[in-house]
Amino acid sequence: MASSNVEYPWPATVNGPSFISMKLRFHETDGTNYKAWKEQMLCLIEGQDLLGFIDGTIPPPPSAPETSTSTSTTMARGGNDYRLWRRSDRLLKGWILGSLHEDMVSEVSALETSRNVWLHLENTFYDRQKNILKSLEYSSTGENKLHETKEEDLIMKYMPLHKAALEGDWETAKRIFDRDPRAKSAVLDNTGLTPLHVAVGTGKKGIHFVRNMVELLMADDTGEELMARRNVTGHTALHSAANVDNTEAATILVNRMPRLLYTPNFLRNDFPVHTAALFSHKRILLYLLQATKEQKPYDCYDGLRLLGYLIEADFFDVALYLVDKYPYLATLVAPDGGCALWCISGNKSAFSGRRRFSFWEHFNILHSTSSILMQNLTGDEEAK
Structure with missing residues (x-):
């Protein structure tokens, strides 16, 4: 059988849950953070080209005839295409499970695909919203209840x-x-x-x-x-x-x-x-x-924080540009002790050969910040 050219995104190096600032939970009295959680998850999922796995536009490839009655051969049913699709889907499902409150994980972990999990969570949210409206309609507390649920009512509207x-x-x-x-x-x-x-x-x-x-x-x-x-x-x-x-x-x-x-x-x-x-x-x-x-945005600690973000992102060329334009950032020390040299020394990829940046480009970053630092220190000594 001819091999397929189907390719599925597989951002295995991305730690999905680290991009989500909250754990999703549903609570009868405290409410839910579903809307905020969903927005963050969609930003992550779309940013990694995985949206089709949850909206159904990237369905699993057709399954080939089963070669065994054992459930352990599920991966073999669709050949390599199915294996690659399932690998990406399992990664996405893992991201979703990792962003759930522990009380909810057991509720959805047995579901087969990321889409199954996503739709279950969505349905749970909408069912909850319907219950809120129903309780509002039959509430015996009248206007007080209306006031308490005004925000949820507008969100529903x-x-x-x-x-x-x-x-x-x-x-x-x-x-x-x-x-x-x-x-x-x-x-x-x-x-x-x-x-x-x-x-x-x-x-x-x-x-x-x-x-x-x-x-x-x-x-x-x-x-x-x-x-x-x-x-x-x-x-x-x-x-x-x-x-x-x-x-x-x-x-x-x-x-x-x-x-x-x-x-x-x-x-x-x-x-x-x-x-x-x-x-x-x-x-x-x-x-x-x-x-x-x-x-x-480049003043004082705001500029230093930006420089730190650039170094952590491995954008060394942009970091050099920023230091060249605002030299004081190279020697500025934040109240917590953070500084440009500390950021660089703590960034392993700044000294790694896996990037396109050459050794000399990495050296120039250290040299430029160190030179400015030494100039300032020398000036301080001469002033004394």
């Missing part, structure tokens, strides 16, 4: 808009905006994501949506305020673009509202350029570096 933003479906979203102008500023989940955040986070398929959404917002009297909306962690839509390497969306946002470049988040005071470096997205990083002309 705008769920079709959330879905449209995720799918890049501008026509459906526009009909919703026409009926309800307040939907432009709607909060779509309990992390504070807006339609613009969500659309930007979908990558290339959402560009048409993003472009039209920006025009719609900027036509409003409060357009700049709507464009600058931040979620609960302080991320603007430009942070979302940096998070998923969406340079096209970033260009649209910056062209209409440049000050987004200088809006930090709440977590570490990271600017969009920091987020791009933190998630090792070089394409959008280079765009944001070129666009971010003001000093603010």
Whole structure:
């Protein structure tokens, strides 16, 4: 039989759960973080070209006739194609299981594929939302109950808009905006994501949506305020673009509202350029570096933190550029003792031959930071 040319993505070196900042759980009284968890998981899954495994567009290849009645021969049924597909699917399933609260793992671990697990979690969430609405309808506490569940009620109300933003479906979203102008500023989940955040986070398929959404917002009297909306962690839509390497969306946002470049988040005071470096997205990083002309994101410890992100991402060429432009970063020491030399010495790949960077490029990084450090030390001694 002829061999197949089917290739399936297999990002085995990616530690999926490390990209997810929370463990998914469902709790009858405390609620669920499903919406926030799903958004982070989708960013990871789409970023690694694995979305087709959960949405059904990359189904398992047709199975060949079984060669044995033993269940242990499942892997052999579809030949090499099936083996490669299952390898990728098992990796994705492992990512999902690794991001679940321990109480939930046993509930879904026996399910066969990542899609089975994903759909089970999705159905669990929607069943829970239906129960919330049902309890609201039959609640004996009246207005008090309505007030307590107002946020969940609004999230349910705008769920079709959330879905449209995720799918890049501008026509459906526009009909919703026409009926309800307040939907432009709607909060779509309990992390504070807006339609613009969500659309930007979908990558290339959402560009048409993003472009039209920006025009719609900027036509409003409060357009700049709507464009600058931040979620609960302080991320603007430009942070979302940096998070998923969406340079096209970033260009649209910056062209209409440049000050987004200088809006930090709440977590570490990271600017969009920091987020791009933190998630090792070089394409959008280079765009944001070129666009971010003001000093603010490079000042003092913000600049040092950016330099650290660049070194950790192995972007040594960009790190050299930053040190050359802002020499003081090479000698700056953070309150916790962190500095550029410490970051480099702690990065094993800076001394590894597995990258294209030559030994001399690595040496130049150490030499440039060390030279500036020695110059400063010599100047201090002479001053004494």
